[in-house]
Amino acid sequence: MVSAAMAKQPLEFILEELEQADGLEALQRASEQIRDHYGIDHVVYHWVDSAGDQYGCGTYSDAWRERYLEQNYLRVDPVIVGCFQRFHPVDWKRLDWSSKAARAFQAEAIAYGVGNQGFSVPIRGPNGQFALFTISHSCNDDTWANWTETHRRDLILIAHDFNQKALELEPDRTPEQSQALSPREVDAMTLLAMGYSRAQVADTLSISEHTLRVYIESARFKLGALNTTHAVARAMSRGLIVV
Amino acid sequence: MVSAAMAKQPLEFILEELEQADGLEALQRASEQIRDHYGIDHVVYHWVDSAGDQYGCGTYSDAWRERYLEQNYLRVDPVIVGCFQRFHPVDWKRLDWSSKAARAFQAEAIAYGVGNQGFSVPIRGPNGQFALFTISHSCNDDTWANWTETHRRDLILIAHDFNQKALELEPDRTPEQSQALSPREVDAMTLLAMGYSRAQVADTLSISEHTLRVYIESARFKLGALNTTHAVARAMSRGLIVV
DNA sequence: TTTCTCCTCCCCAAAAATGGTGAGGTCGCA
DNA sequence: TGCGACCTCACCATTTTTGGGGAGGAGAAA
Numbered sequence: 001m002v003s004a005a006m007a008k009q010p011l012e013f014i015l016e017e018l019e020q021a022d023g024l025e026a027l028q029r030a031s032e033q034i035r036d037h038y039g040i041d042h043v044v045y046h047w048v049d050s051a052g053d054q055y056g057c058g059t060y061s062d063a064w065r066e067r068y069l070e071q072n073y074l075r076v077d078p079v080i081v082g083c084f085q086r087f088h089p090v091d092w093k094r095l096d097w098s099s100k101a102a103r104a105f106q107a108e109a110i111a112y113g114v115g116n117q118g119f120s121v122p123i124r125g126p127n128g129q130f131a132l133f134t135i136s137h138s139c140n141d142d143t144w145a146n147w148t149e150t151h152r153r154d155l156i157l158i159a160h161d162f163n164q165k166a167l168e169l170e171p172d173r174t175p176e177q178s179q180a181l182s183p184r185e186v187d188a189m190t191l192l193a194m195g196y197s198r199a200q201v202a203d204t205l206s207i208s209e210h211t212l213r214v215y216i217e218s219a220r221f222k223l224g225a226l227n228t229t230h231a232v233a234r235a236m237s238r239g240l241i242v243v
Numbered sequence: 244m245v246s247a248a249m250a251k252q253p254l255e256f257i258l259e260e261l262e263q264a265d266g267l268e269a270l271q272r273a274s275e276q277i278r279d280h281y282g283i284d285h286v287v288y289h290w291v292d293s294a295g296d297q298y299g300c301g302t303y304s305d306a307w308r309e310r311y312l313e314q315n316y317l318r319v320d321p322v323i324v325g326c327f328q329r330f331h332p333v334d335w336k337r338l339d340w341s342s343k344a345a346r347a348f349q350a351e352a353i354a355y356g357v358g359n360q361g362f363s364v365p366i367r368g369p370n371g372q373f374a375l376f377t378i379s380h381s382c383n384d385d386t387w388a389n390w391t392e393t394h395r396r397d398l399i400l401i402a403h404d405f406n407q408k409a410l411e412l413e414p415d416r417t418p419e420q421s422q423a424l425s426p427r428e429v430d431a432m433t434l435l436a437m438g439y440s441r442a443q444v445a446d447t448l449s450i451s452e453h454t455l456r457v458y459i460e461s462a463r464f465k466l467g468a469l470n471t472t473h474a475v476a477r478a479m480s481r482g483l484i485v486v
Numbered sequence: 487t488t489t490c491t492c493c494t495c496c497c498c499a500a501a502a503a504t505g506g507t508g509a510g511g512t513c514g515c516a
Numbered sequence: 517t518g519c520g521a522c523c524t525c526a527c528c529a530t531t532t533t534t535g536g537g538g539a540g541g542a543g544a545a546a
Contacts, residue, residue: 084482087368087407087410088407124368125329125330157400167330183492184494197470198533208496210494211496214493215493216534218492226438226439229435230436233435233436233479238328426522426523428522453524454526456503459504470532
C-alpha cells in the first residue's frame with residue numbers, strides 16, 4: 001500500500017480523470033487507475049438494476065465475475081444484502097457473514113482473488129436504483145482500519161462521481177419521466193397505497209365512490225397500469241406519490 | 244460571501260464539529276456554523292419520512308417552517324419533488340418551476356427569507372428513506388455558479404455526515420428492520436406490483452391460486468398491511484421488492 | 487371564444503379478491 | 517430429535533373491485 005503522503009494527492013487527479021471518462025471502457029480504466037493510485041487490490045463499481053440485472057465495472061478477475069453471475073451470488077453476497085439495508089459506507093467486517101452460504105461465498109471470493117478486507121459505499125437513486133462502490137484489499141485488520149479511516153471521505157466522493165459518470169454513459173438506466181397525475185389522482189393513489197379500500201378513500205376525500213373510480217381509472221390509464229395495485233406500484237416507483 | 248481562500252478551510256473543521264454533535268440542538272448549531280463559515284444565507288437538513296412525516300433542522304425562519312408545514316408544501320416544493328426524482332446534487336435553477344403552484348411557492352419562499360439561489364443534495368437510505376441537505380443564498384447566477392462549483396464536493400461530504408449524525412441522534416427514524424419476506428412471498432409481491440392478477444401470478448409461479456393466496460396473506464401479515472395493494476406498497480417502500 | 491383538463495355524479499353485471507379453517511410435505515437449526 | 521419456517525394444496529360464502537356506458541360544471545389555456 002502506498003504511503004499516506006502519496007495517497008493524499010490522487011483524489012483531485014482521480015476525480016478529474018473520472019470527469020473526462022467518455023465511455024464504459026474509460027470507466028474501466030478509471031477503476032484501474034484508482035486501484036493503482038491507492039495501491040489497493042481491487043476497485044469495483046457494481047450496479048443492480050431494478051429488474052435484478054446487474055452491471056459491473058472494476059478490477060475483479062473475469063473468472064470471478066463470471067462465477068458471480070453464473071451462481072447468481074447477488075442474493076447471497078453479504079456485501080450486497082447488507083449494504084442494501086444500510087445508509088452509510090461500511091467496512092466488510094461489520095457485515096453479517098454468519099450464515100453458511102455467506103461463509104462459503106467469502107471463502108470462494110478470496111480464492112478468486114478478492115481481498116480479505118473491503119469497504120463499500122452504497123449509492124441510491126430514485127426508483128429504487130442501487131449501486132455499490134467497493135474497494136477491497138488483502139492486509140491485516142489494523143492496517144485496513146487506518147487506511148479506511150484516512151480515505152473514507154475520498155471514497156465517498158469517488159463513489160459519487162463514479163456513479164454519476166456511469167449513469168451518464170448508460171442513459172438507459174435513467175427511465176423516462178412519466179406523465180404527472182392530477183391532485184385528486186395523487187390523493188387517491190396515496191390513500192390506496194396506505195391500505196384504504198375504495199369506500200374509505202372516497203369517504204376520506206368526501207367524494208362518491210363513483211367519482212373516486214374515475215380518478216383511479218384515469219390514473220391507471222396515465223400510468224399504463226393494468227390494475228389498481230399496478231398503478232400504485234408505478235406511482236410509487238416513479239416518485240409520483242410518497243407513502 | 245466569504246473569500247475562496249477562507250472558504251477552503253472550514254471543511255475539516257465543520258466535519259469534526261459534526262462528528263461531535265451530541266443532540267439535535269447541536270445539529271441545529273452545526274447548521275448555523277456551516278452557514279457562517281461559508282457566509283451563505285441558509286443551511287437546511289430536511290428529512291422526509293416514508294409516512295410523509297418530516298423533520299427539519301437548519302437556519303430557515305420559524306415562520307417559514309410553520310408556513311411550510313401548515314400548507315403541506317412538501318407536495319408542492321419543487322426542490323423536494325425534483326430531488327426525489329434525481330440521483331445527484333442539483334442547483335435549484337435546474338428544477339422545474341414552471342407550474343403555477345411552484346411559482347407561487349417560490350415567491351412565498353423568497354418573501355420568507357429563503358434565498359433566490361439554492362443547491363440541494365439528495366440522500367437516500369434503505370426502505371425509501373429520503374433526506375435533503377440544502378444550502379440557499381441570495382446572489383446573482385454567476386456568483387452562485389462559481390460558488391457551487393467550488394464547493395460541490397464539500398457539500399456532498401457535509402451532507403453525508405450531517406445525515407449520518409441526524410440518523411444517529413434520532414434512531415426512531417431507522418425503523419424496525421421489517422421482517423423479511425420469504426422468496427415465494429417476494430415473487431408474489433413482485434409480480435403483483437407488475438400488474439399481474441392473482442391468476443396470472445399463480446400461473447407464472449406454477450402454483451395453484453390457493454397457494455398463492457397463502458403467500459399474499461402471509462406477506463400481508465408480515466408487513467402489517469390491510470390489503471394486497473397496501474402490502475405491495477409497503478414491500479416497495481421498504482425495499483423488499485424492486486419493480 | 488373555443489378547447490382542454492379536471493372534478494363531480496350515476497347505473498348495472500361480471501370478475502376478482504378476501505377471510506376463515508385445515509392439512510401434508512421438506513429443510514435447516516439447535 | 518423436535519421446533520419452526522417455508523412451500524404446497526383445498527372449500528366455503530361474502531365483499532370488493534372492475535369494465536363500459538353517459539353527463540354537467542368550473543377553470544385555465546390558446
